[in-house]
Amino acid sequence: xxxxxxxxxxxxxxxxxxxxxxxxxxxxxxxxxxxxxxxxxxxxxxxxxxxxxxxxxxxxxxxxxxxxxxxxxxxxxxxxxxxxxxxxxxxxxxxxxxxxxxxxxxxxxxxxxxxxxxxxxxxxxxxxxxxxxxxxxxxxxxxxxxxxxxxxxxxxxxxxxxxxxxxxxxxxxxxxxxxxxxxxxxxxxxxxxxxxxxxxxxxxxxxxxxxxxxxxxxxxxxxxxxxxxxxxxx
Amino acid sequence: xxxxxxxxxxxxxxxxxxxxxxxxxxxxxxxxxxxxxxxxxxxxxxxxxxxxxxxxxxxxxxxxxxxxxxxxxxxxxxxxxxxxxxxxxxxxxxxxxxxxxxxxxxxxxxxxxxxxxxxxxxxxxxxxxxxxxxxxxxxxxxxxxxxxxxxxxxxxxxxxxxxxxxxxxxxxxxxxxxxxxxxxxxxxxxxxxxxxxxxxxxxxxxxxxxxxxxxxxxxxxxxxxxxxxxxxxxxxxxxxxxxxxxxxxxxxxxx
Numbered sequence: 001x002x003x004x005x006x007x008x009x010x011x012x013x014x015x016x017x018x019x020x021x022x023x024x025x026x027x028x029x030x031x032x033x034x035x036x037x038x039x040x041x042x043x044x045x046x047x048x049x050x051x052x053x054x055x056x057x058x059x060x061x062x063x064x065x066x067x068x069x070x071x072x073x074x075x076x077x078x079x080x081x082x083x084x085x086x087x088x089x090x091x092x093x094x095x096x097x098x099x100x101x102x103x104x105x106x107x108x109x110x111x112x113x114x115x116x117x118x119x120x121x122x123x124x125x126x127x128x129x130x131x132x133x134x135x136x137x138x139x140x141x142x143x144x145x146x147x148x149x150x151x152x153x154x155x156x157x158x159x160x161x162x163x164x165x166x167x168x169x170x171x172x173x174x175x176x177x178x179x180x181x182x183x184x185x186x187x188x189x190x191x192x193x194x195x196x197x198x199x200x201x202x203x204x205x206x207x208x209x210x211x212x213x214x215x216x217x218x219x220x221x222x223x224x225x226x227x228x229x230x231x232x233x234x
Numbered sequence: 235x236x237x238x239x240x241x242x243x244x245x246x247x248x249x250x251x252x253x254x255x256x257x258x259x260x261x262x263x264x265x266x267x268x269x270x271x272x273x274x275x276x277x278x279x280x281x282x283x284x285x286x287x288x289x290x291x292x293x294x295x296x297x298x299x300x301x302x303x304x305x306x307x308x309x310x311x312x313x314x315x316x317x318x319x320x321x322x323x324x325x326x327x328x329x330x331x332x333x334x335x336x337x338x339x340x341x342x343x344x345x346x347x348x349x350x351x352x353x354x355x356x357x358x359x360x361x362x363x364x365x366x367x368x369x370x371x372x373x374x375x376x377x378x379x380x381x382x383x384x385x386x387x388x389x390x391x392x393x394x395x396x397x398x399x400x401x402x403x404x405x406x407x408x409x410x411x412x413x414x415x416x417x418x419x420x421x422x423x424x425x426x427x428x429x430x431x432x433x434x435x436x437x438x439x440x441x442x443x444x445x446x447x448x449x450x451x452x453x454x455x456x457x458x459x460x461x462x463x464x465x466x467x468x469x470x471x472x473x474x475x476x477x478x479x480x481x482x483x484x485x486x487x488x489x
Contacts, residue, residue, distance in 0.1 A: 074469035076427040078441050079462045086454035165302070172304035176434055183306055190314065198318045201311035205303040212302035 005189045009182060009204060027180040029207055035099075035181060036168040039106035043167070044160070046107060047114025052144070054119050065115065072112035077170055081105040085177045102174035110167050117159045121152040155226060161219035165212045172208070182207060244456035249447045256443035257464060263361060263439060264426040270365035271425060272418075275372030282377060293373070300370035306431050308367055312359035313435045360432040368425045375421060379414030380406060412483050419476050423469050430465070440464060 009028045026034060053065035072080070084105045088096035096104075125148060133143035175183035186204045190197050245253065281293040300308070317325050383406050391401040433442035440461050447457035 070470070070473075071466060074427075074466040074473070075462050076430040076441065076465055078430040078433070079444070079458060079465060082441075082444065082454075082458050083462065086448070086458060090455055169302070169304040172306040173431070175306065183304070183310075186307075187310070195318075197314040198311075198316070201307060201315040205299075205307050205311060208304055208307060209299060209302045213298060216298075216302060 005193075005200075006203075008189065009185050009207060028185045029182045029211070031099075031179065031181040032168060032171040032183075032208075033211070035103060035106060035171040035174060035179070036164060039103060039110060039167050039171070040160070040164045042103075042107035043110035043114050043163075046111035048118055050111055050115035051118025051122070054115055055122055069112045069115050072109055073116075077105065077109050078173055078176065080109050081173055081177055084108075098174070098177040098179050102171075102177060102179050106167060106170065106174075109170070110163060113163055114160070117156050117163065118152070121156040121159070122148060124155065125152055158219040158223040158226065161215055161222065165215045165219070168212055168215070169208060239456060240451070240453055241456050241460075243451055244447055244453045244460055249443075249450065249453075249457070252438075252443040252446055253440070253460065253464070256438060256440040256461075259357075259437065259439040260426070260429055263357060263364070263429045263432060263437070264422075267361050267364035267368065267425050267429065268422050270361065271368035271372055271421075274365055274369035275376065278369060278373040279376040279380075282373060283380070297370045297373055300367055301374070305363060305367050305428055306434060309360055309363040309431055309435060312363045313356065316359070354437070356435050356437045357432065360429070360435065360437055364425055364429060367428070368421055371421050371424075372418060375417045376410075376414050379410045379417070382413055383409050415483075416476050416480060419472060419479075423472050426468060426472075427465065 010030065050065045050068055053061040054069065056062055081102050084096070084101040085098065088094075088101055129147060129151070130143055133147040134140065138146065171181055172183040174181055175187065178184070182204055186200050190200050193200075243249065278293045278296055281289040282297070284290065387405055387409070388401055391405040392398070396404065429439060430441035432439050433445065436442070438446075444457045444461040447460075448454040451457075
């Protein structure tokens with residue numbers, strides 16, 4: 001029974017022979033991964049911006065970033081998803097497809113966590129790096145751009161991978177507003193077939209587990225590799 | 235876009251009662267979940283640190299599996315899936331839990347009619363899912379905290395004549411607890427936020443009440459804002475407490 005539905009769990013109703021024209025129909029695990037990939041990409045830039053604003057000396061940008069980060073981190077992701085789902089009709093005057101509105105929620109939610117990673121990563125660098133860069137004649141922005149961020153970002157890669165893992169898990173919440181990702185395909189199959197709920201939920205748990213575990217172990221090995229090249233005090 | 239905001243209607247009358255009920259349910263689920271998560275987490279962590287290999291493997295597999303699967307899937311699993319592996323009689327008993335505490339009861343000064351939602355099979359499965367999921371994270375946090383104490387502390391205390399348990403009891407744990415508490419509290423915070431997923435299987439907690447207000451009055455924006463603010467208030471209070479704690483105690487940990 002599970003075997004018959006496995007392709008549905010993996011890519012939903014999309015015809016993989018002709019993927020691109022049908023990409024709208026993509027579902028299942030493929031949709032979860034697409035959500036997670038686009039989400040982490042968007043969240044990276046938004047989070048980098050918020051993180052840099054958070055550590056800047058300008059009071060206005062510092063405090064506005066702080067409020068943003070605290071508010072988003074203090075709110076359950078589910079509430080954010082509902083927010084963007086129900087806010088769009090008020091702001092835009094039309095409904096936003098659930099895929100897009102959940103994507104916005106994922107980006108906003110994850111960016112706050114990435115901002116904290118960025119802040120911690122930049123603060124973890126020895127202050128001598130900044131002083132040396134400024135001393136060699138670079139401006140603050142240049143020093144940030146060419147000396148601090150390249151090192152800090154490389155050290156942050158494992159944390160980004162971890163954030164990607166938790167985003168992959170969190171995409172299951174898009175089920176609630178009706179995105180056809182892995183969780184929803186499972187519920188659909190569960191409603192169609194009776195008496196095999198146990199097998200269905202174990203199957204999708206294993207699917208999520210495989211993806212996330214590979215990424216987690218990858219981030220662990222990256223962490224070991226990177227710690228050798230870190231700039232340290234002394 | 236002409237949208238008339240109606241904040242009053244979203245917090246008074248029927249919605250107000252729902253919000254309070256949802257708040258109480260969220261807090262109840264969260265606190266019971268935190269309790270069991272701590273118990274499970276400590277057990278898993280202790281098993282992980284023993285020398286007996288099968289214990290280590292089991293607890294490592296437990297941690298990895300529950301950390302790397304979404305909470306929502308786990309909730310659905312415990313609610314819809316787990317029934318078939320239980321014996322028929324136990325299953326029936328769980329399904330009848332809903333009728334165990336009938337009638338009106340008062341809590342925190344306000345009267346509730348109907349059944350005690352907490353003991354429905356829905357909330358039982360949410361509590362199981364939340365505590366199992368969070369316990370995996372808690373086990374990792376505690377392990378990280380204990381490993382962050384330099385190894386020579388243990389060696390030194392063993393050398394001064396303490397046995398293994400005494401060394402842990404008097405030297406390692408008092409230091410580790412200080413380091414572990416802030417990440418533990420943020421795990422509690424995560425658990426409180428994650429309890430919002432309980433609405434997916436129909437537990438009437440805060441997030442569920444927001445959707446109920448939405449369908450009752452059509453006040454989507456107001457309802458979700460109010461509920462978000464309540465969650466925000468809970469987590470800001472707790473993170474404020476963490477910061478105070480850090481200020482008082484973290485400075486004393488020095489090597």
